[in-house]
Amino acid sequence: MKVAIIHEWLVMRAGSERVLEEILTLFPDADLFTLICALPPGQDAMLRGRKVTTSFLQRLPGSKTKHRMFMPLMPLAVEQFDLSGYDLVISSSHAVAKGVITGPNQIHISYIHSPMRYAWDLQHTYLAESGLTRGIRSWMARVLLHYLRIWDMRTAAGPELMIANSAYIQKRIAKVYRRDSLVIFPPVDIEGLPYSAEKDDYFLAASRMVPYKRMSLIVAAFARMPDKKLVVVGDGPEMPLIRRIATPNVEITGYLDDDALRARMSRAKAYVFAAEEDFGIMPVEAQACGTPVLAFGRGGALETVRGPDKDRPTGLFFDSQTEEAVIMAVRKFDAAAEVFSPENCRDNARFFSRARFRENFLAVVEQERRRFAEMAG
Structure with a gap:
C-alpha cells in the first residue's frame, strides 16, 4: 500500500514526536506531511533524511517560531493536503491532523494523543493561563475556540479507526467525539535507559x-x-x-x-x-x-x-x-x-516498550486493512 503519515507540526522532539518516529520506522517508504517543520539541528535525525511536505503556513512570517499563533488557519491548512493518491493515511493528532480529507477508497487511521485540550475541557484553564479572561481579546479567543470545536467535531467522522494513547484519552474521545477507540500505549525506549538498584538520598x-x-x-x-x-x-x-x-x-x-x-x-x-x-x-x-x-x-x-x-x-x-x-x-x-x-x-x-508498540500498531493496521478489503468485496 502507498502510505501517507501526517503530524500537526514538527518544531521539537517531544512526546507525540516520539510516537511519530516509531510510526515512521514501521513505514519507511511512507510520505510525511506536516503543517510546519522547524526541527532544531540534531532533532531532525528522527526524519532519517525523509522529505517533508509542509503547508502554506510554512511560508508565513513567524510561523516557525510562534506556530500556535496560527491555530485559526490550521483547519484550513490541513484540508489543503492532497492525499488522494494514498491507500493508507495515518494521522498523528493532538489538534487538527485527524481533519485531513480522505476518500471512500482510502483507509484513515488516526492515533489520538488527545482531543484539542484548549478547545474542550481545558478551555477555561487555557484562557486563564493566557491572560484572556476578560476584554475584547478574550471574546475573540472564545469565538475562535467555539468554531474550532464545531470543526473538530465535524471532522471526527473522518477516520475509519481511532487509536487512543491511554484509557484516559479513550474516555475523552468517547466524551468529545462520541466514538469508540482502541488503546495502544506510546512507545518508551526501555532498553535504552540506565537501570540502577542503588539509590542516592534525593x-x-x-x-x-x-x-x-x-x-x-x-x-x-x-x-x-x-x-x-x-x-x-x-x-x-x-x-x-x-x-x-x-x-x-x-x-x-x-x-x-x-x-x-x-x-x-x-x-x-x-x-x-x-x-x-x-x-x-x-x-x-x-x-x-x-x-x-x-x-x-x-x-x-x-x-x-x-x-x-x-x-x-x-x-x-x-x-x-x-x-x-x-x-x-x-x-x-x-x-x-x-x-x-x-x-x-x-x-x-x-x-510500554517500543517493541510492544510496534507489534500492536502493525496488528491494528493489518486488521483494519483486512476489514476494509472485505467490505470492498
Whole structure:
C-alpha cells in the first residue's frame, strides 16, 4: 500500500514526536506531511533524511517560531493536503491532523494523543493561563475556540479507526467525539535507559517549566520539608518563579541532555510527578531506570504506575494538586520505601516498550486493512 503519515507540526522532539518516529520506522517508504517543520539541528535525525511536505503556513512570517499563533488557519491548512493518491493515511493528532480529507477508497487511521485540550475541557484553564479572561481579546479567543470545536467535531467522522494513547484519552474521545477507540500505549525506549538498584538520598522532579506541569507546586512542597532533598531538572517560563521559591534543600540544574537526566533519574530514590497528563512518558522512563514514582492520581499515571494496593507496586499517588498532598506522599513513601523495588519498577516499564508498540500498531493496521478489503468485496 502507498502510505501517507501526517503530524500537526514538527518544531521539537517531544512526546507525540516520539510516537511519530516509531510510526515512521514501521513505514519507511511512507510520505510525511506536516503543517510546519522547524526541527532544531540534531532533532531532525528522527526524519532519517525523509522529505517533508509542509503547508502554506510554512511560508508565513513567524510561523516557525510562534506556530500556535496560527491555530485559526490550521483547519484550513490541513484540508489543503492532497492525499488522494494514498491507500493508507495515518494521522498523528493532538489538534487538527485527524481533519485531513480522505476518500471512500482510502483507509484513515488516526492515533489520538488527545482531543484539542484548549478547545474542550481545558478551555477555561487555557484562557486563564493566557491572560484572556476578560476584554475584547478574550471574546475573540472564545469565538475562535467555539468554531474550532464545531470543526473538530465535524471532522471526527473522518477516520475509519481511532487509536487512543491511554484509557484516559479513550474516555475523552468517547466524551468529545462520541466514538469508540482502541488503546495502544506510546512507545518508551526501555532498553535504552540506565537501570540502577542503588539509590542516592534525593527525590527528582523533571519537566518543562510550564504551569500545567505543576513543577512550582513540587518545589513549594519541598521548601516545607528541609530534611528532604529535591533535584529539579528542566527549563521554561516558570523558571524565575521556581528559583524564587526554592530553598537550600532544592537543587535546580536547569536543562540537562538525555544522558545526564537519565543518570540523575536512575539514582533518585523516587520521581515526583504532579501533572495531570494524558499518558506521561517520564513516569514510565523513571520506572525503567528502577525508580519509583510519586504521582498525582489522575490521568495516564493511573495506568502506568502500580499503586500500593497492587501486587509488586511501583509507586503511590496523591489525590490533590496541593503542597500538603505532596508532603504526605513523600512522608508515606519514606515510611515504606522498601516496598517499591527497582526490579518491579523496571519490569512494569517493559509493558510500554517500543517493541510492544510496534507489534500492536502493525496488528491494528493489518486488521483494519483486512476489514476494509472485505467490505470492498
